[in-house]
Amino acid sequence: MNLRRFRIAARLSIGLGLIVAFMIALIVLGIVSMNRLNERLEELASRTTVKIWYATMIQDSVHVIDNAILNMIVAREEPTTAMEYVRVMTARKTCENAMEALAKLEETRYGTEILRRMQQNLEQAARENSRVIELARTGRHRQAAGTFLETSRTTGSVVRQVCSELVGYEKEEANASYLAATRTYRFTSFMFVIMGLTVLGTASSAAVLLTRSITAPLKQAVHVANRLGSGDLSVEIDASGRDETAWLLTAMKEMADKLKKLGEVEHQLVQSQKLETVGRFAGGIAHDFNNMLGVILGNTQLMKMQNPGAQKVVERCTVIESAVMRASDFIKQLLAFSRRQILEFKPVRLDEMVREFEKMMRRMLRENIDMRIVAHSDLAFIKVDTAQINQVILNLVVNAREAMPDGGVLTIETDVVVIDSDFCSFHPVAKTGTYVVLSVSDTGVGMSPDVVENIFEPFFTTKETGTGLGLSVVYGIIRQHGGFIDVVSEPGRGTSFSVYLPSSTEKPAQATSRTEGGSMKGGGETVLVVEDDSDLRETVSDLLKLLGYRVLTARDGEEGVRVFRKHCGEVDLVLLDTVMPKKSGFEAYREMDLIRPAVPSLFVTGYNAVHGGRSEEDTNGACVIQKPYSVEVLSRRIREMLDGRQQERSAQADGVIPPAVPPAALPGS
Numbered sequence: 001m002n003l004r005r006f007r008i009a010a011r012l013s014i015g016l017g018l019i020v021a022f023m024i025a026l027i028v029l030g031i032v033s034m035n036r037l038n039e040r041l042e043e044l045a046s047r048t049t050v051k052i053w054y055a056t057m058i059q060d061s062v063h064v065i066d067n068a069i070l071n072m073i074v075a076r077e078e079p080t081t082a083m084e085y086v087r088v089m090t091a092r093k094t095c096e097n098a099m100e101a102l103a104k105l106e107e108t109r110y111g112t113e114i115l116r117r118m119q120q121n122l123e124q125a126a127r128e129n130s131r132v133i134e135l136a137r138t139g140r141h142r143q144a145a146g147t148f149l150e151t152s153r154t155t156g157s158v159v160r161q162v163c164s165e166l167v168g169y170e171k172e173e174a175n176a177s178y179l180a181a182t183r184t185y186r187f188t189s190f191m192f193v194i195m196g197l198t199v200l201g202t203a204s205s206a207a208v209l210l211t212r213s214i215t216a217p218l219k220q221a222v223h224v225a226n227r228l229g230s231g232d233l234s235v236e237i238d239a240s241g242r243d244e245t246a247w248l249l250t251a252m253k254e255m256a257d258k259l260k261k262l263g264e265v266e267h268q269l270v271q272s273q274k275l276e277t278v279g280r281f282a283g284g285i286a287h288d289f290n291n292m293l294g295v296i297l298g299n300t301q302l303m304k305m306q307n308p309g310a311q312k313v314v315e316r317c318t319v320i321e322s323a324v325m326r327a328s329d330f331i332k333q334l335l336a337f338s339r340r341q342i343l344e345f346k347p348v349r350l351d352e353m354v355r356e357f358e359k360m361m362r363r364m365l366r367e368n369i370d371m372r373i374v375a376h377s378d379l380a381f382i383k384v385d386t387a388q389i390n391q392v393i394l395n396l397v398v399n400a401r402e403a404m405p406d407g408g409v410l411t412i413e414t415d416v417v418v419i420d421s422d423f424c425s426f427h428p429v430a431k432t433g434t435y436v437v438l439s440v441s442d443t444g445v446g447m448s449p450d451v452v453e454n455i456f457e458p459f460f461t462t463k464e465t466g467t468g469l470g471l472s473v474v475y476g477i478i479r480q481h482g483g484f485i486d487v488v489s490e491p492g493r494g495t496s497f498s499v500y501l502p503s504s505t506e507k508p509a510q511a512t513s514r515t516e517g518g519s520m521k522g523g524g525e526t527v528l529v530v531e532d533d534s535d536l537r538e539t540v541s542d543l544l545k546l547l548g549y550r551v552l553t554a555r556d557g558e559e560g561v562r563v564f565r566k567h568c569g570e571v572d573l574v575l576l577d578t579v580m581p582k583k584s585g586f587e588a589y590r591e592m593d594l595i596r597p598a599v600p601s602l603f604v605t606g607y608n609a610v611h612g613g614r615s616e617e618d619t620n621g622a623c624v625i626q627k628p629y630s631v632e633v634l635s636r637r638i639r640e641m642l643d644g645r646q647q648e649r650s651a652q653a654d655g656v657i658p659p660a661v662p663p664a665a666l667p668g669s
């Protein structure tokens with residue numbers, strides 16, 4: 001990848017580049033300033049030296065002039081006088097040149113004033129000297145000497161004095177300039193230190209800011225990685241930047257979101273596994289409990305039958321019976337939750353079911369609840385046990401009613417949805433396909449996430465008089481139908497339950513009526529009772545005997561087969577418990593069928609042995625009654641089977657072969 005595309009690298013290079021440029025500018029500025037100061041100092045030094053040199057030159061020339069004039073006065077000879085005259089003129093010229101040069105160099109007012117005085121004195125000395133020279137050259141040496149001593153020498157010494165003053169002044173000036181230059185130098189150095197410190201401070205701040213702009217998000221990334229690593233997915237991730245760290249944080253955010261979703265899925269899975277386990281446990285209890293209820297119910301009914309005239313006994317037995325039936329209803333709820341009920345599946349339309357059930361639901365609701373039904377009429381068929389699905393609707397509606405004590409709106413809606421694999425990835429129990437959905441929504445109190453977490457667990461309730469079984473039953477029924485349930489709720493804003501039931505391509509068959517009636521007597525036929533629970537076995541035998549049947553008994557599947565083999569020709573009907581040690585009822589029946597085919601059989605079950613399975617497939621159409629059963633149900637079913645067998649026999653005699661339940665199609669085969 002091109003380095004320029006890395007924003008952190010670009011930011012670092014720009015930051016460092018700026019700092020380096022700033023430093024270079026400072027160094028160049030320093031060098032230039034120091035050079036200029038140096039030049040100024042050098043110029044100052046050379047100018048002062050030159051001035052002093054010129055002043056000294058003037059002083060020396062005045063001395064030379066005085067000396068030459070003195071020689072001219074003393075020598076009195078023509079050649080010496082001429083030579084000394086040349087010296088005077090030369091020295092004078094030197095003075096003039098030096099004065100000119102000094103005037104050019106001088107910049108101060110005081111220096112110019114000194115020069116003016118010097119010029120005046122030089123001019124005066126020149127005039128006086130000229131007179132002395134004139135006197136000396138014309139041979140008036142004595143007079144020349146007198147004038148020289150009176151005027152020229154004095155003027156010369158004044159000139160020399162002014163020169164000395166100039167030199168002194170120039171030295172003073174030079175000293176002052178030097179001090180000023182030193183001050184400037186110190187100030188410049190100080191400024192450089194300040195600028196250096198400023199640059200250092202700015203560079204450090206820039207470096208800190210730059211580093212922070214890179215390290216702060218990096219620190220956040222490390223913090224986020226640590227928190228994610230320790231399993232905390234609720235960590236806040238701010239991925240608002242546009243640099244590499246922000247990309248990293250964005251990736252972490254996406255990862256955290258995915259992990260969160262996965263966690264939710266896992267949690268749902270654990271929840272459903274927990275419910276499965278509790279369900280299995282409840283199913284196990286229900287099985288034994290049903291046997292006990294069967295014994296109680298059978299014996300009470302026996303007592304009623306044996307003491308028809310004893311009013312008190314009959315009344316007490318009726319009380320026991322109704323208690324047994326209530327207990328049986330309770331067990332049925334446990335079985336519903338554990339998905340071990342025997343269900344009667346038939347294809348129906350959910351919208352029709354809801355409409356049929358509407359009157360009943362309205363009766364249950366208070367007037368302050370506005371029930372709205374939105375039932376789409378183009379729904380697919382579902383294959384369900386209508387009584388169970390009505391139970392589901394009822395439980396959800398009752399809960400909605402209780403969630404709206406001050407009234408509200410209850411909406412019942414049906415619809416069709418197609419579930420895809422995306423949806424399934426967040427709902428572990430869902431499978432892809434077309435589902436018919438029943439939604440029951442209320443505008444009631446709603447639930448907190450903690451409550452939602454537990455609502456499907458049996459016996460979980462937040463109500464003072466609640467049983468905590470309603471939703472667990474709903475859950476079990478829906479799962480047994482191959483569907484699933486979803487809930488959305490918010491405290492104070494209501495709840496919406498969505499029940500998903502798999503659609504079915506099967507259409508409803510013509511309805512058949514079944515005649516219900518009282519108990520039916522036996523006609524001396526032989527019934528083989530295969531039941532592992534001894535109390536129940538005895539009770540059923542007594543009941544059947546009382547009804548007018550001959551009874552053979554067996555303690556388990558194996559003994560059942562043995563007894564059947566021994567009394568093969570005598571047995572008219574076999575009554576088999578489905579769940580027994582050694583051999584199940586279905587296995588025993590298969591063997592009996594090999595010994596004597598198509599013997600009428602009635603299976604009795606406390607629960608659906610195949611957990612979560614569909615009863616219709618399990619029994620494959622074999623006649624099954626559920627424990628605890630009343631004497632009416634038992635006697636009627638036995639009678640129906642025996643009479644049906646009778647009709648088959650007559651039909652066979654007429655040449656019609658009836659369809660038999662193929663033993664191999666029964667469960668376990």
Ligand code: ADP
Pocket residue numbers: 395399400403442444445446447451455460461462463465466467468469470471472494495
């Ligand atoms: P019960 O109704 O006997 O308490 P359920 O299994 O039917 O048992 O419900 C369990 C809990 O779920 C209730 O106690 C209640 O807290 C909560 N619940 C169920 N349905 C709703 C709803 N529609 N609105 C608010 N809370 C509900």
